[in-house]
Amino acid sequence: MTQRPHEDDDLGRVAASEDLPLEVPGLADAVQLYPPDVLPGLDPLEILTASFFGFNTLQARSVLADPALLGLVRKAWDRTPPSVRLRERAASDDELGRLTRDILAATGHALAPEQMSRLMDTLLRDIAWVLLSSSLQSGAATKGARDASPDEWIVDDPYVATQVRVRRVDGGYRVTCVPEVDRGPSVLHLRWSDDTVTSLPVAIREGEDIKVEGVPPSPATTLVALAFAEVE
Amino acid sequence: MDEQPDLNMLAEELTTAVMENRAAWLKGLVNRGLGFEAEDALTETHLKMLEELGATRPDDPEGLADAVHRWSNPKYVWLTLYHDALESRRKRLGTVPKPGGGRTHAPWTSVDAFPVEGRPDERDVEMRRFEPLTPDDVPDYLDRVRARTHLRGVLMVLVDRSLSRPRGTFVSADQYRSYRAAAAAAAEDSDAPLQEAADLLGLKAATVRQHVRRLQLAVLATRYTVGVLGGPRWLRSPGRINLVLDRFDGNLTRVSSARLLTASACVATNLDTGTRVAADRYVITTAAFAGPEAVAELHDEETAFGLLIEADQTNCVTRCASHNPVPDRVTEF
Numbered sequence: 001m002t003q004r005p006h007e008d009d010d011l012g013r014v015a016a017s018e019d020l021p022l023e024v025p026g027l028a029d030a031v032q033l034y035p036p037d038v039l040p041g042l043d044p045l046e047i048l049t050a051s052f053f054g055f056n057t058l059q060a061r062s063v064l065a066d067p068a069l070l071g072l073v074r075k076a077w078d079r080t081p082p083s084v085r086l087r088e089r090a091a092s093d094d095e096l097g098r099l100t101r102d103i104l105a106a107t108g109h110a111l112a113p114e115q116m117s118r119l120m121d122t123l124l125r126d127i128a129w130v131l132l133s134s135s136l137q138s139g140a141a142t143k144g145a146r147d148a149s150p151d152e153w154i155v156d157d158p159y160v161a162t163q164v165r166v167r168r169v170d171g172g173y174r175v176t177c178v179p180e181v182d183r184g185p186s187v188l189h190l191r192w193s194d195d196t197v198t199s200l201p202v203a204i205r206e207g208e209d210i211k212v213e214g215v216p217p218s219p220a221t222t223l224v225a226l227a228f229a230e231v232e
Numbered sequence: 233m234d235e236q237p238d239l240n241m242l243a244e245e246l247t248t249a250v251m252e253n254r255a256a257w258l259k260g261l262v263n264r265g266l267g268f269e270a271e272d273a274l275t276e277t278h279l280k281m282l283e284e285l286g287a288t289r290p291d292d293p294e295g296l297a298d299a300v301h302r303w304s305n306p307k308y309v310w311l312t313l314y315h316d317a318l319e320s321r322r323k324r325l326g327t328v329p330k331p332g333g334g335r336t337h338a339p340w341t342s343v344d345a346f347p348v349e350g351r352p353d354e355r356d357v358e359m360r361r362f363e364p365l366t367p368d369d370v371p372d373y374l375d376r377v378r379a380r381t382h383l384r385g386v387l388m389v390l391v392d393r394s395l396s397r398p399r400g401t402f403v404s405a406d407q408y409r410s411y412r413a414a415a416a417a418a419a420e421d422s423d424a425p426l427q428e429a430a431d432l433l434g435l436k437a438a439t440v441r442q443h444v445r446r447l448q449l450a451v452l453a454t455r456y457t458v459g460v461l462g463g464p465r466w467l468r469s470p471g472r473i474n475l476v477l478d479r480f481d482g483n484l485t486r487v488s489s490a491r492l493l494t495a496s497a498c499v500a501t502n503l504d505t506g507t508r509v510a511a512d513r514y515v516i517t518t519a520a521f522a523g524p525e526a527v528a529e530l531h532d533e534e535t536a537f538g539l540l541i542e543a544d545q546t547n548c549v550t551r552c553a554s555h556n557p558v559p560d561r562v563t564e565f
Contacts, residue, residue, distance in 0.1 A: 009399050010486060010493060011401060011446060011450060011453070012442075012446060013490070014490055014493040015442070015449040016445070017494075019517075020494065020497050020517065021497060021517075022445055022449055022452060023448065024383075024452060024455075025565070026379055026380060026565060027415075027448070028419065029380065030380045030383040030384055031408075031411060031412045032415060032419060033248065033251040033384065034251070034412065036416065039391050039405055040384060040387035040388045040391050041391060041392065045247050045278055046247060048275065048278050048282060049244060049282060052282050052285075052286055053243060056388060056389070056392045056470065057395055058388075058391060058392040079283070080279075080283050080286065156238065156240075161471075162472075163465075163471075180471040207478070
């Protein structure tokens with residue numbers, strides 16, 4: 001990382017105001033979780049956790065550049081092969097996808113192209129079924145959370161590589177998310193409690209909001225599950 | 233719809249718990265003559281935790297609850313770590329002849345430097361604080377580490393952003409090192425933590441101060457724009473944090489940006505009113521002659537930014553009904 005001049009930007013100017021109190025409760029304790037020379041994200045324990053759930057760009061680059069971190073990831077994957085979630089991340093076309101593929105290759109866990117293609121076909125089919133049978137209740141991860149809502153769910157969707165929010169609105173359901181991958185023209189399937197499926201076209205582009213509303217076939221019908229998929 | 237916990241978030245919380253206790257555990261192993269095996273044993277123990285979480289099935293919530301209960305119990309983790317270190321020592325010592333022929337690894341008694349009665353932590357003063365947790369204690373314990381987990385997550389995103397964003401809201405490696413060194417000095421009751429950090433890093437104290445304040449403001453701005461003006465759980469999503477900060481960095485006028493950055497330093501959490509800008513603090517900080525007008529201007533700014541990021545639960549400074557379907561919503565930290 002190179003040091004850049006940044007004192008003249010908005011953040012630098014406001015931070016320079018001597019009388020502005022900037023204490024962040026708990027921050028000093030949080031940084032002392034790390035050894036002195038380790039950046040947040042690059043602690044070996046964090047790298048091990050990321051080897052199960054996915055790396056960020058800094059982690060991925062650092063793992064590729066540091067034999068000790070790469071050895072840790074190899075050790076983890078030799079015992080428990082890379083997860084479906086990680087394989088899916090590696091299949092994306094962005095920089096993080098490429099870096100994840102490089103780590104898989106460097107640890108001897110890359111799949112041959114035809115295996116990858118078959119895996120992805122299977123995954124895409126299975127992803128739909130997994131999501132159709134296991135939507136997530138909002139606030140479930142923090143049961144008793146003050147902001148939990150019975151009319152809102154969060155789906156951790158690998159196809160868009162982010163969390164998808166589903167909210168019950170007047171007469172239907174609103175689905176919103178900000179994809180972290182580019183998939184291009186795709187389709188959003190909404191499955192209702194009467195087993196019918198509504199398919200809505202969506203364009204999935206990294207960083208661009210998606211907001212779709214689906215109306216059930218009848219007022220008594222509820223949304224059971226959803227799945228993003230390629231256009232067939 | 234089924235309810236499922238977020239395994240990734242649980243793993244991050246348990247990782248934070250291990251990081252919190254790591255120093256005491258490693259010291260405990262060193263005190264027991266197992267310093268050589270300590271780091272490898274910690275890796276082994278952490279992998280066991282991740283593997284167990286990863287192996288839980290959606291249709292077995294009791295199994296997951298049991299795993300979380302055990303791995304969030306510091307005493308359980310310490311015992312696992314201790315035995316992993318002993319196992320590592322046994323393997324390192326190689327094999328010994330077995331009665332009746334063949335060879336086997338050395339017996340446990342030959343590698344346990346302190347074969348005391350009872351649990352293996354009885355002689356470690358620093359371990360006595362690790363009392364077993366009851367199932368009722370686990371949620372409170374996780375709450376304690378949760379805030380640090382979210383701060384850790386935000387720091388990871390901000391440091392990661394320094395790779396790709398030439399300007400705006402990020403934390404550079406230099407800024408982080410300055411803050412870390414100053415925080416460590418302050419924790420040891422230094423009278424001049426900035427100067428101590430500067431001496432350690434070979435920088436001027438003024439540079440360290442600039443780094444520290446910029447990092448603090450970056451974290452405050454993230455909490456405010458993403459968590460306060462955004463929506464519930466937005467601070468838990470790296471993708472969402474990046475999107476909001478990109479819009480904050482790229483779409484605002486200089487006046488709007490400065491106003492929101494200043495307001496971010498005036499955020500407070502109150503169980504009755506949630507997390508939002510404290511109007512009185514904002515008026516004092518900005519030295520505004522006309523307080524109500526200053527607050528109204530900030531409210532307009534917050535409204536516009538909420539629209540920009542398509543927020544549906546903006547915790548605005550006036551706590552108005554249209555922005556606050558949950559009027560006491562608190563953010564992750």
